[in-house]
Amino acid sequence: MTKILEFIDSIFVAAKAWILCLLGHFLPAWIVVLVSITISGVVILCLGPVIMMYLTLLERKLIGRIQNRYGPNRVGIWGLLQPIADGIKMFTKEDIVPANADKVIHLLAPIAIVVPALMIFLVVPFGKGMTTVNLNIGLLYFIAVSSITILPIFMGSWASRNKYSLLGGMRTAAQMISYEIPMTLAVVPAIMMSQSLATNAIVLAQAGGHGLNWFIFTPWGIVGFIIFFLCATAECNRPPFDLPEAESELVAGFHTEYSGMKFALFYMAEYMNAFTLCGIAATLFLGGWQGPFLPSWLWFFGKTFILICVMIWFRGTFPRFRVDHLMAFAWKFLLPLTLINILLTALWQFTSNLAAWCGSILVLGISLWTLVKLNRTFVPEKRHYPLES
Amino acid sequence: MNIFGSGVFQGMMVTLKNFLTSYFRKPDEGGIFTVQYPEEREKAIENFRNFPFLVYDGSPEQIRCVACGICERECPPKCIHIEMALDVVGKPARKPTVFDIDYGLCMNCGICEEVCPFDSIFMDHAFEVTAPERQISLVRPKKALLKSNEYFQKIRPTLAAVIDQKRKTAEEKKKAAIQPPATSESK
Amino acid sequence: MAAKFGTYAVMAVILIFALGVVTLRNIFHCALCLAAALIGTAVLYVAFRAEYLAAIQILLYVGAVVTLIIFAIMLTEHLAGKTVRQNNSQSPLAIAGLLGFVALLTVVILKTPWPVTQTALKAKVSVMALGEALMGTYVFPFEVISIILIAALIGTVVIAKKDAPEERL
Numbered sequence: 001m002t003k004i005l006e007f008i009d010s011i012f013v014a015a016k017a018w019i020l021c022l023l024g025h026f027l028p029a030w031i032v033v034l035v036s037i038t039i040s041g042v043v044i045l046c047l048g049p050v051i052m053m054y055l056t057l058l059e060r061k062l063i064g065r066i067q068n069r070y071g072p073n074r075v076g077i078w079g080l081l082q083p084i085a086d087g088i089k090m091f092t093k094e095d096i097v098p099a100n101a102d103k104v105i106h107l108l109a110p111i112a113i114v115v116p117a118l119m120i121f122l123v124v125p126f127g128k129g130m131t132t133v134n135l136n137i138g139l140l141y142f143i144a145v146s147s148i149t150i151l152p153i154f155m156g157s158w159a160s161r162n163k164y165s166l167l168g169g170m171r172t173a174a175q176m177i178s179y180e181i182p183m184t185l186a187v188v189p190a191i192m193m194s195q196s197l198a199t200n201a202i203v204l205a206q207a208g209g210h211g212l213n214w215f216i217f218t219p220w221g222i223v224g225f226i227i228f229f230l231c232a233t234a235e236c237n238r239p240p241f242d243l244p245e246a247e248s249e250l251v252a253g254f255h256t257e258y259s260g261m262k263f264a265l266f267y268m269a270e271y272m273n274a275f276t277l278c279g280i281a282a283t284l285f286l287g288g289w290q291g292p293f294l295p296s297w298l299w300f301f302g303k304t305f306i307l308i309c310v311m312i313w314f315r316g317t318f319p320r321f322r323v324d325h326l327m328a329f330a331w332k333f334l335l336p337l338t339l340i341n342i343l344l345t346a347l348w349q350f351t352s353n354l355a356a357w358c359g360s361i362l363v364l365g366i367s368l369w370t371l372v373k374l375n376r377t378f379v380p381e382k383r384h385y386p387l388e389s
Numbered sequence: 390m391n392i393f394g395s396g397v398f399q400g401m402m403v404t405l406k407n408f409l410t411s412y413f414r415k416p417d418e419g420g421i422f423t424v425q426y427p428e429e430r431e432k433a434i435e436n437f438r439n440f441p442f443l444v445y446d447g448s449p450e451q452i453r454c455v456a457c458g459i460c461e462r463e464c465p466p467k468c469i470h471i472e473m474a475l476d477v478v479g480k481p482a483r484k485p486t487v488f489d490i491d492y493g494l495c496m497n498c499g500i501c502e503e504v505c506p507f508d509s510i511f512m513d514h515a516f517e518v519t520a521p522e523r524q525i526s527l528v529r530p531k532k533a534l535l536k537s538n539e540y541f542q543k544i545r546p547t548l549a550a551v552i553d554q555k556r557k558t559a560e561e562k563k564k565a566a567i568q569p570p571a572t573s574e575s576k
Numbered sequence: 577m578a579a580k581f582g583t584y585a586v587m588a589v590i591l592i593f594a595l596g597v598v599t600l601r602n603i604f605h606c607a608l609c610l611a612a613a614l615i616g617t618a619v620l621y622v623a624f625r626a627e628y629l630a631a632i633q634i635l636l637y638v639g640a641v642v643t644l645i646i647f648a649i650m651l652t653e654h655l656a657g658k659t660v661r662q663n664n665s666q667s668p669l670a671i672a673g674l675l676g677f678v679a680l681l682t683v684v685i686l687k688t689p690w691p692v693t694q695t696a697l698k699a700k701v702s703v704m705a706l707g708e709a710l711m712g713t714y715v716f717p718f719e720v721i722s723i724i725l726i727a728a729l730i731g732t733v734v735i736a737k738k739d740a741p742e743e744r745l
Contacts, residue, residue, distance in 0.1 A: 065408045065412075065421075066407050066408045067407075068421055068422070073425075105605070105608070135627070136627075136703070137631055140632070140635070141627075143631075144631040144632070144635035144639065147635050147638070147639030147640070148639060151608075151611055151646075154646045155608065158650065173643065173646075177643060195704070313405070314401075316404050316408075317404045372393045
């Protein structure tokens with residue numbers, strides 16, 4: 001029984017090794033390396049868009065159920081062919097480029113935004129031994145690559161020569177830069193406690209203890225996870241942080257002037273970003289691919305799926321943030337909280353379990369109370385009119 | 390307790406409740422109330438009116454319409470076209486040969502139903518009338534407009550009951566009017 | 577052999593993009609060529625097996641510095657579609673001077689005995705060693721840099737702050 005489970009667990013790794021072994025019999029070594037890279041690349045290139053397509057369907061169904069209606073259920077059973085219909089629609093739409101636009105940059109922006117979204121797939125540990133490239137600076141690579149995403153947004157908004165696009169692009173860029181800093185700092189405790197930047201090592205550092213060693217069950221882990229999750233939602237421009245693409249306010253913001261396949265590429269980048277960020281959140285705080293009985297890649301996808309459902313839940317629940325609330329939340333609330341979180345990690349490292357919990361709760365309580373008091377929004381005083389008695 | 394973030398949590402609980410109950414609550418109690426047309430239809434209320442139809446009692450030959458032409462004259466967009474049938478001798482028979490209503494012109498006002506003195510034209514509930522082009526196929530001929538009295542009773546029970554009652558009393562009065570003079574004559 | 581060819585190709589690409597920065601007419605295109613040149617530099621760092629430095633290069637230069645430059649371009653009015661002339665009538669003289677400078681620099685670089693030893697070539701710097709060095713040997717410069725950063729931040733806030741409104745009569 002355990003042998004069967006182990007076989008299913010390592011089925012993908014074993015399949016790739018078998019193919020390479022087969023080719024290694026009659027091909028020189030460097031071609032085998034090339035084929036290995038190609039297989040990994042092709043798998044990621046197929047996995048990314050397929051995940052994105054079915055994520056859009058999942059979102060529409062879940063949002064529909066939250067809003068007391070069915071999601072799409074006409075195209076295929078349960079709407080399972082709906083993403084394909086959407087894809088066909090996007091392919092066959094006319095590609096409109098504004099006459100005044102900067103044609104080269106208008107074309108390059110959607111292409112350039114998909115590249116970082118796909119590159120992050122390389123360091124996500126999908127299962128035991130299934131990280132595509134086991135970089136030893138994996139997490140830093142992820143942070144660096146996700147900071148490139150801001151440039152294509154600028155490109156898209158500037159090349160459209162449209163006031164709404166420009167405003168949307170500026171707001172998006174400001175939002176993404178602001179939320180990158182708490183995201184990076186929220187990840188630092190996980191790095192501190194697992195002594196490594198490699199994603200696989202961080203997963204292995206949460207091993208043992210029947211899941212109680214996951215970083216989320218520590219005081220700094222809970223705070224870090226919540227902050228990372230909120231910043232991840234903001235990085236993907238998902239509601240409630242979707243002011244840049246708010247249909248009711250900015251006519252779709254920086255991707256106003258894009259139609260057809262270019263818009264599909266922007267859309268694809270947003271959903272792939274959402275998937276990878278949820279995947280990284282599961283890796284860093286929820287123990288990655290660890291779990292009993294089921295194969296490791298199933299655990300990973302399950303945890304990521306739950307986190308994506310929570311993101312979709314956010315979308316169905318909250319109204320949009322106003323832009324000044326958005327920035328204030330990042331700079332004045334989340335950033336100090338992440339710094340205090342790093343302090344809590346140090347406390348956890350150097351004291352024992354119970355004392356650390358008590359100390360952490362005390363410090364957290366005081367700091368949250370202070371931050372909430374300092375972030376009170378300005379309520380103007382009630383005016384009095386002479387005729388009122 | 391008004392702790393920071395409690396509103397967020399409450400909001401999420403509301404949407405979670407909505408999500409879970411959408412699977413097993415009935416439409417009236419907070420479940421999903423979508424009517425998945427065309428597999429499910431909503432039951433039309435009785436006074437819904439869409440397009441006229443002609444009533445016959447029993448067989449399509451016993452059409453109630455006598456081709457008086459009042460509805461043709463009263464129709465605001467003038468979408469009715471009636472031609473009276475001619476007898477074997479050439480005298481006008483009180484039946485229409487041609488009764489065309491143009492679905493493209495009809496505005497579903499129901500004035501033809503209100504002015505008909507012979508209770509022969511009423512507003513139907515059927516709205517799924519389609520045609521590939523509008524000049525020829527959208528003009529509904531008499532054959533398409535004829536529907537039985539049973540159908541009328543099914544779609545508009547109260548009005549059909551009133552009309553049937555009225556016709557029955559009129560029949561009985563006519564029979565009673567014919568009978569007593571006969572008895573008085575036979576005296 | 578292929579690695580050497582690849583490295584030279586990347587260097588050529590960096591040079592082309594750098595040329596693009598100083599010769600293109602549209603200022604936004606110049607900023608994007610700058611971003612591409614910096615990404616090329618990061619690729620070079622990876623080729624020299626300094627992956628940490630490559631990641632930091634992308635994170636800071638492309639993610640922050642170029643973003644700042646683009647913000648500055650976008651906040652300046654009416655630059656969309658305007659072409660900027662990047663050279664004037666003295667360019668032949670300038671190019672001649674530049675080529676002379678490059679020749680001088682090449683001669684100096686080739687003649688300097690750089691301390692590249694076998695141990696230095698084979699050294700594998702791990703992130704942990706970097707961290708230990710930063711917090712151990714080089715902790716004083718680290719703290720001084722952070723003080724400079726705080727001073728810059730406070731200075732920015734002070735300069736950008738609006739003056740207090742005048743007293744109402």
